Structures are given as C-alpha cells and as structure tokens.
Amino acid sequence: MPVTDGPIYGNAIMQAPDGQQLCRIDEKRADWYINHPEDIAYEIVDGEGPRIVRLRFEPSGRAGTDDPFQQGDKRNECAVCGESNGGLTRHHILPWSYRKHLPQQVITHCFHDIVPLCVRCHGAYEETVDSYKATLCEKYDVPIKGIQPKLDIPLGRATNAAFAIVRYGEKIPVKRLQELKFIVFSYSGSCDEDTLQFLTKSKSHVSCGKSHGQMIVEKLALDDLQEFFEGWRQHFLDHTCPQFMPDHWSVTRKVNGT
Numbered sequence: 001m002p003v004t005d006g007p008i009y010g011n012a013i014m015q016a017p018d019g020q021q022l023c024r025i026d027e028k029r030a031d032w033y034i035n036h037p038e039d040i041a042y043e044i045v046d047g048e049g050p051r052i053v054r055l056r057f058e059p060s061g062r063a064g065t066d067d068p069f070q071q072g073d074k075r076n077e078c079a080v081c082g083e084s085n086g087g088l089t090r091h092h093i094l095p096w097s098y099r100k101h102l103p104q105q106v107i108t109h110c111f112h113d114i115v116p117l118c119v120r121c122h123g124a125y126e127e128t129v130d131s132y133k134a135t136l137c138e139k140y141d142v143p144i145k146g147i148q149p150k151l152d153i154p155l156g157r158a159t160n161a162a163f164a165i166v167r168y169g170e171k172i173p174v175k176r177l178q179e180l181k182f183i184v185f186s187y188s189g190s191c192d193e194d195t196l197q198f199l200t201k202s203k204s205h206v207s208c209g210k211s212h213g214q215m216i217v218e219k220l221a222l223d224d225l226q227e228f229f230e231g232w233r234q235h236f237l238d239h240t241c242p243q244f245m246p247d248h249w250s251v252t253r254k255v256n257g258t
C-alpha cells in the first residue's frame with residue numbers, strides 16, 4: 001500500500017463561465033486549465049478557501065452539479081481514525097482484483113469508493129478481506145485461487161515432434177523420425193502434411209487460467225453490481241467503524257453505469 005506524496009482528494013473548485021460550481025479537481029488539473037495555451041480558464045482569487053478555476057467556455061454538460069458528495073469539500077485524513085500526518089494511502093473499497101475486470105464506465109470517476117487511510121488502519125482492514133472473499137467464493141461458487149493455467153503435456157509433445165519433422169525431417173535418422181511420427185499420430189490420429197502444419201502453428205500448450213476476481217465478475221450481471229459494491233462498502237464499515245468518512249458518502253450510492 002504505497003503512501004501518496006500529495007493529498008488524496010483534490011479540493012480546487014471548477015466553475016462554469018456563469019460561476020456555477022461544476023466539480024472538484026486536484027491541483028495538477030487546476031494548473032493544467034490555468035496554464036493552457038488557448039487560455040481556456042482563469043483563476044479567481046478569493047482570499048480564503050479553496051482555489052477556484054473558472055472556465056471561459058461552456059462545458060458540454062453539468063452532470064453532478066446537484067450531487068452533494070461530488071461537490072463537497074473532502075478532508076485529506078484517514079477515514080477511520082482521522083490521522084492526517086505521516087502520509088495517507090489510497091484505499092479502494094472494491095478491491096483492484098475485481099475492479100480491473102469491470103466495464104470502463106463503472107470504474108471511471110468512482111472516487112466515491114476510494115477513501116484515504118493511514119498505513120495502520122489500511123493494514124488492519126486488509127487482514128479482514130480474505131474472509132469476505134471466502135464468503136463470496138461460496139456465494140458465487142468460485143474457487144479462491146481461480147483456475148490455474150494448465151500445461152497440456154501431450155499437445156506440447158506432439159507440437160515439438162511436428163516441429164522437428166517439418167524443420168529437420170530429412171536430417172533425422174529413420175528410427176527417430178518414426179518415433180516422432182508416432183508421437184504426432186498418437187495425439188492427432190494422423191501425421192499428414194495438414195496435421196503437421198496445424199500443430200506447428202499451435203501458439204500455446206498452456207490453457208488459459210482465470211483469477212478469482214475475473215471469475216466472480218463474469219458471474220455478475222450488470223444488475224448485480226450495485227449489490228456487489230454495497231456488500232464491500234458495508235464490509236468496510238463493519239470492520240473499521242470509521243469515524244471520519246467523507247460527508248454524504250453512502251453505502252447505497254448508485255454505481256456508475258448501472
């Protein structure tokens with residue numbers, strides 16, 4: 001769990017040309033807008049409070065402007081214990097092993113399910129995760145280790161034999177050549193030219209494995225994603241009893257794209 005250099009949440013405010021708050025952005029993004037060569041935005045100096053960046057062009061939409069979670073100021077402190085010194089880590093409430101298999105529209109802008117945690121609270125929570133994964137294994141009938149890739153040994157032997165016959169056939173002693181042909185025949189039921197060519201083009205002797213995360217996500221219909229997220233959110237609450245969650249954070253917040 002790497003400790004981040006800067007804050008987890010960006011709290012600069014982006015405004016439309018008429019002054020309506022559109023969203024929160026981080027300092028880097030704010031700099032990008034302000035320093036854009038086409039002069040697309042300017043900074044409003046307002047003394048106290050967060051940095052304000054106002055666009056000079058009308059944005060393509062104003063989605064999220066009525067969402068208190070999205071618009072609210074977020075504290076860069078451990079969501080569990082409130083620690084704000086000593087570095088924070090970025091905790092994904094839905095583990096990466098599942099997230100990486102989800103559709104893009106579900107995981108983009110899902111900062112609701114990322115919370116800052118100090119190293120100690122993060123480590124303590126991670127120790128509780130495996131037991132919940134085991135529960136999910138039972139629920140979805142998926143092994144905790146997924147399906148391991150398997151080496152297809154007979155195919156490997158037949159492919160190697162076919163390759164030797166095609167490449168070195170004329171140089172191979174007759175007895176050895178017969179042995180190689182027998183290996184191919186035993187596997188394929190034939191040792192004609194088409195069979196040899198087919199085997200030499202086999203790309204892999206290893207069947208594809210699947211991770212636990214991939215297998216679970218494949219079993220989830222889009223409709224089930226909401227329940228799946230809510231399960232992890234509730235598990236996080238139950239096992240950390242956080243005292244400093246972001247305002248308006250909710251177990252039942254709608255998952256993007258569902």
Ligand SMILES: [Zn+2]
Binds near residue numbers: 081083119122
């Ligand atoms: Zn903490």
